[in-house]
Amino acid sequence: MSDAVLETKGLYKAYGPRTVISDMNISLPAGKIIGLLGPNGCGKTTLIKLAAGLLTPTDGEILVCGRQPDEVTRSFVSYLPERTYLSGSMTPRSAVGFFSDFYDDFDSSRACSMMAHLGVDPDAKLKTLSKGTKEKLQLILVMSRAARLYLLDEPIGGVDPAAREYILRTIISNYAENSTVLISTHLISDIETVLDDFLFMRGGGIVMQSSVDGAREKYGKSIDELFREVYRC
Amino acid sequence: MLGKLLKYDMRSLRRILLPLVLGAPAVALLCAMALRLTIALSIAESQNPAFIALTMTTSLFVTVSIIAVIASPVVAVIFIMMHFYRSLYSDEGYLTFTLPLKTHDILNSKIISGVVWVVISSVSFLASGAIIVMLGTTTDTLLNTGVLQVLSELAKEMLFGAPASAYAVIMCVNAVSSQVFLITTLALSITIGSIISKKHKALSGVAIYYLLNSASSFLSGTVSFLFTLAAFNGSENFAALTYTTMSAPLVGIIFNFGLSAAAYIACCYLMKNRLNLE
Incomplete structure (x- = not known):
């Protein structure tokens, strides 16, 4: 069996x-923070949803720790969608209770501490919170799990720059050594510093896969600059 | 895990449906009082314009509140299905389908909570009807003693009379099986609607439900006809009529549970193998 945390075969x-x-073949190792980068509509969200088990592949395979997405993989995959998936009638406190009920790897005290840091009112109804606060809360919940694979779809898109820094620090400090974090975003300059590897996607396929340091050395450019060059209109 | 999800589903439905199931008897109580007043006013036969206006107002209130009470179980089913759709096929589905739960546990939780609340809303509806009839149709006493007597004799017969009590049990099971069939068919319809349609998922679900319901009605009509035909076997005797009357709910139970099982299996298969939350 492969050691890859996430693997696709002719997906x-x-x-x-x-x-x-289209015919995607990738293998993502454990213990890395990987950027999934590309323009809108290139298939980033679809790949993440396939890994989370929210979409069914038309053909080929997607494997999470050697398994097709099912209830077992969901127990060690922590997924953050690009939308609000919590009910508006919940409060941050009840959302923590919900995650605590269903995920054995969820750390309630870490979640409460992060909520206090980011100024999320634990007793406010979610429908009364701003979009940015809801995004912060969801990221807190997702990063409070000791998962083997974190799938973060646009985790910093809707938050202010000050919170972005805290969130990125949170991601780095909260993922375990053998965990993999796959981050999809178009805010490359913001996350470049935390990435180990990156994938450039275009037209449903991978056009470049490399380590961040390797690419910088090879092309003499930052990933942001490289991205602008590869995707120049 | 099923127990945990069921706890959240029951809590979520309680938040929406508790006001409805408590509101229906409350409206029925007001309706009964208005009905008593309407009857008393009509007995008085006064030509006083104020009397006439009051009679018209109370009559209107009675009509509206009876419609509201009749609509309450329908509204309950609509809310249950909205909850099903929202928690599985809207944004909240991103959370539900990423929980470490087996697909059948997710479906079981939705169906069990849905059936429980449909049964509760049916009981609320029957209680509301009883309140209107018992309290609203007399002006002399607190309760309509005539209706009360008929109901108590009926209840006595059903509880202690051997064939009647067996028939009552069969009728109750038949009623529950109908609710199970209703919820599983609606769940399947919404699931199919969510798979085949991109923009109007709920509307597609309603259209699919209409088609499935028409097909099952046709099937049950055909089965009932064939069953009656076989029971009579060309003769028109009373024993055959009694046999048909007693056995029809049993056939209904088997039919409802059979179709519910088929709808459940189809729904579970689609949720497991055709899920596409775009």
Whole structure:
């Protein structure tokens, strides 16, 4: 069996006649923070949803720690979608209780501490919170798990720059040594410093996969600059 | 894990449906008082314009509140299905389907909580009806003693009379099996609607439900017809009629549970193998 945390073999996903992922073959190792980078509509979110088990592949395979996504992989995959998935009637405190009930690897005290740091009112109804605060809360919940694979879809897109820094620090300080963090974002300059590896996606496929240091050395550019060059309109 | 999810589903439905199941008897109580007043006013036969206006107002209130009481179980089913759709196929589905739960546990929780609340809303509806009939249809006493007597004799017969009590049990099981069938068919319809449609998932679910319901009605009608035909076997005797009357709910139970099982298996398969939260 492969040691890869996330692996795809000839993965293909289409929505009706529109192909979103085409013949993708990747293998992501454990213990890395990996950036999933690319322009809008290149298939980043689809790949993450396939890994989370929210989409069914049209063809090929996607494996999480050697298993097709199921209830077992969900117990060690921590997924942050690009939208609010918590009910508006919940409060941050009840959301912590909910995660605590379902995930054995969830650390309630860490979640409460992060909520206090980021100024999230634990007793406010979610429907009364701003979009940014809801995003912060969801990230807190997701990063309070000791998961083997974190799937973060646009984790810093909706938060202010000051909170971004805290969130990135949170990601770095909270993931375990053998865990992998896959971050999809277009805010490359913000996250470049925390990444070990990156994947550039275009048209449903991978156009470049490298370590951040390796790419900097090879091309003499930052990942942000490289991204602008690769995706120049 | 099923127990935990069931706890959250029951809590979520309670928040929406408790006001409805408590509100229906409360409206029925007001309706009964208005009905008593309407009857008393009509007995008085006064031509006083104030009397006439009051009679019209109370009559209107009675009509509206009876419609509200009749609509309450329908509204309950709509809320249950909205909860099912929202927690599985809208944004909240991103959380539900990433919980470490087996697909059948997720479906079981939704169906059990849905059936429990449909049964509660049916009981609330029956209690509301009883309140209107018992309290609202008399002006002489607190309760309508005539109706009370008929109901108590009926209850006595059903509880202590051997064939009647067996029939009452069968009718109750039949009623519950209908609710199970209703919820599983709606769950399957919404699941199919969410898979085949991108923009109007809930609307597609309603259309699928209409089709499935029409097909099952046709099937049950055909089965009932064939069953009656076989029971009579060309003769028109009373024993065959009694046999048909007594056995029809039993056939209904088997039919409802059979179709519910088929809908459940289909729904579980689709949720497991065709899930696409775009």
